[in-house]
Amino acid sequence: MTALHDELVELIASEALVDKEKLKPEATLADVGLDSVGVVSVAFAVEEKYGVELPEEAFADATNFGQFLAVLETAIESKVGS
Amino acid sequence: MGPGAQRRIVVTGLGAVCALGANASETWAAARDGRSGIRRHVFDAGPNGPEAHETPAALVEGDIVAPLEAALGRRFGQSLDPFAILALAVAHEALDQAGLLGSAALERRTAVVLGHGFAGIHSLEAAFDRFYGRKAAKLHPVTVPKVMVSAPVSAVAITFGIKGPVFAVSSACSSSGHAIAQGASLIASGQCDIALVGGSEAIATPGCLRAWEGLQAMSPTTCRPFSAGRDGMTIGEGGAAMVLEDADHARARGAMILAELGGVGLSSDAFHWTQPSLEGAVTAMAAACEQAGLTDGDQVLISTHGTGTPLNDKNEAAAIHAVFGARAGRQPVIATKSAHGHLIGAATALQGVIGLQALRAGLAPPILGWLGRDPDCDLDLVLGEARPIEADALLLNAFAFGGLNTSLVFRLWRDAAATA
Numbered sequence: 001m002t003a004l005h006d007e008l009v010e011l012i013a014s015e016a017l018v019d020k021e022k023l024k025p026e027a028t029l030a031d032v033g034l035d036s037v038g039v040v041s042v043a044f045a046v047e048e049k050y051g052v053e054l055p056e057e058a059f060a061d062a063t064n065f066g067q068f069l070a071v072l073e074t075a076i077e078s079k080v081g082s
Numbered sequence: 083m084g085p086g087a088q089r090r091i092v093v094t095g096l097g098a099v100c101a102l103g104a105n106a107s108e109t110w111a112a113a114r115d116g117r118s119g120i121r122r123h124v125f126d127a128g129p130n131g132p133e134a135h136e137t138p139a140a141l142v143e144g145d146i147v148a149p150l151e152a153a154l155g156r157r158f159g160q161s162l163d164p165f166a167i168l169a170l171a172v173a174h175e176a177l178d179q180a181g182l183l184g185s186a187a188l189e190r191r192t193a194v195v196l197g198h199g200f201a202g203i204h205s206l207e208a209a210f211d212r213f214y215g216r217k218a219a220k221l222h223p224v225t226v227p228k229v230m231v232s233a234p235v236s237a238v239a240i241t242f243g244i245k246g247p248v249f250a251v252s253s254a255c256s257s258s259g260h261a262i263a264q265g266a267s268l269i270a271s272g273q274c275d276i277a278l279v280g281g282s283e284a285i286a287t288p289g290c291l292r293a294w295e296g297l298q299a300m301s302p303t304t305c306r307p308f309s310a311g312r313d314g315m316t317i318g319e320g321g322a323a324m325v326l327e328d329a330d331h332a333r334a335r336g337a338m339i340l341a342e343l344g345g346v347g348l349s350s351d352a353f354h355w356t357q358p359s360l361e362g363a364v365t366a367m368a369a370a371c372e373q374a375g376l377t378d379g380d381q382v383l384i385s386t387h388g389t390g391t392p393l394n395d396k397n398e399a400a401a402i403h404a405v406f407g408a409r410a411g412r413q414p415v416i417a418t419k420s421a422h423g424h425l426i427g428a429a430t431a432l433q434g435v436i437g438l439q440a441l442r443a444g445l446a447p448p449i450l451g452w453l454g455r456d457p458d459c460d461l462d463l464v465l466g467e468a469r470p471i472e473a474d475a476l477l478l479n480a481f482a483f484g485g486l487n488t489s490l491v492f493r494l495w496r497d498a499a500a501t502a
Contacts, residue, residue: 017157041160041222041223044220
């Protein structure tokens with residue numbers, strides 16, 4: 001799981017052009033520099049790389065970066081486990 | 083004088099990226115020294131396309147993204163198509179040379195007009211590969227902003243904080259010629275004092291190159307303007323930009339004036355999709371020369387459209403004779419597509435950037451690929467090596483598919499106030 005976490009942080013930093021140092025769990029999406037285009041680009045890249053589906057509603061309750069990351073990890077792990 | 087009787091329009095900055103170099107002076111040095119950027123390349127359409135094929139093209143070499151990101155202090159990632167990145171690079175160089183980076187004049191009194199024959203073709207082909215090749219219904223979220231023709235001008239405006247008139251124009255191989263003309267018009271009409279003009283093009287993709295081959299106008303070897311045995315054009319990629327400025331505005335801020343835009347001639351053949359007309363070319367050239375006030379005594383450096391196709395070069399040679407008459411043989415003729423390829427929408431601007439440096443250096447760059455004389459192209463061709471010239475005017479031609487023509491005349495700057 002740690003490996004997945006690190007992979008995702010790399011991917012997000014690269015897709016959304018944000019600094020890895022800013023990607024702290026308690027930071028808001030605005031704080032880390034993830035705007036709506038950034039969120040969609042990250043979702044698209046994650047779907048491509050891990051073969052998962054990430055509907056828009058999946059992120060509706062994510063108010064900080066930690067929760068955003070959790071949505072991605074959950075989707076990937078449910079697919080791997082199924 | 084230029085379009086608009088009251089305002090003289092001058093050039094205060096140049097920028098270029100192409101197969102010959104990563105900036106305007108590298109590009110000029112390569113052209114002057116007779117180096118060619120045309121090479122054979124393999125274009126592979128991947129698992130979903132037909133077999134890979136090898137064809138000549140003039141491609142930008144090396145990485146231009148990292149140095150540009152460092153210069154601008156921001157990263158683009160996947161958000162820009164190559165044709166927009168090229169536009170940013172040349173805009174930055176031209177604005178930097180003009181001493182305008184960070185200037186308040188950029189915000190309200192500057193226009194941006196760039197020309198492109200196509201759009202974000204690299205991004206479009208990638209999107210189609212997903213859609214048709216992998217049958218993926220979802221496309222990357224920034225596909226539209228990357229592909230749209232206006233992406234480069236928007237990228238330039240956003241990056242440099244330009245809030246005046248900003249738009250893209252298109253007329254195939256004359257696109258950046260029309261962009262220069264439009265920028266000049268905006269200054270002449272008083273809507274702005276500065277216009278960043280030029281063009282960019284990046285269409286050397288597997289699919290687009292096959293489409294060009296279908297036209298039967300491409301050379302299987304290289305571009306040989308005005309030569310016996312010439313057999314077609316070669317695609318090039320790159321971008322070029324000029325800063326046009328009202329002369330008084332430039333003088334007031336102590337800008338270095340590189341040249342003056344003396345005349346603009348625009349015409350349409352109303353004839354054929356791929357064959358040029360003599361009348362259209364003559365109309366554009368004569369109008370530009372007359373507006374610039376060229377006299378019989380002037381020597382003019384002629385930067386021809388010179389694509390290396392049998393039809394264009396013969397037609398252009400005839401048009402030069404029609405316009406210059408007995409004086410035709412005294413005007414040195416260059417054809418730099420033989421070195422940098424045909425940049426389609428960016429061609430006129432790149433040829434202008436090279437031509438202005440040639441004019442200022444008093445040296446005409448040689449035409450490459452020449453095999454022998456064609457009696458239908460009886461012109462004073464500059465061949466072999468760079469030739470010292472006395473010309474103080476540059477005639478820059480672009481005759482596009484679909485019959486859209488631009489001719490521009492630039493002159494070395496003569497400041498009447500300085501000589502008074």
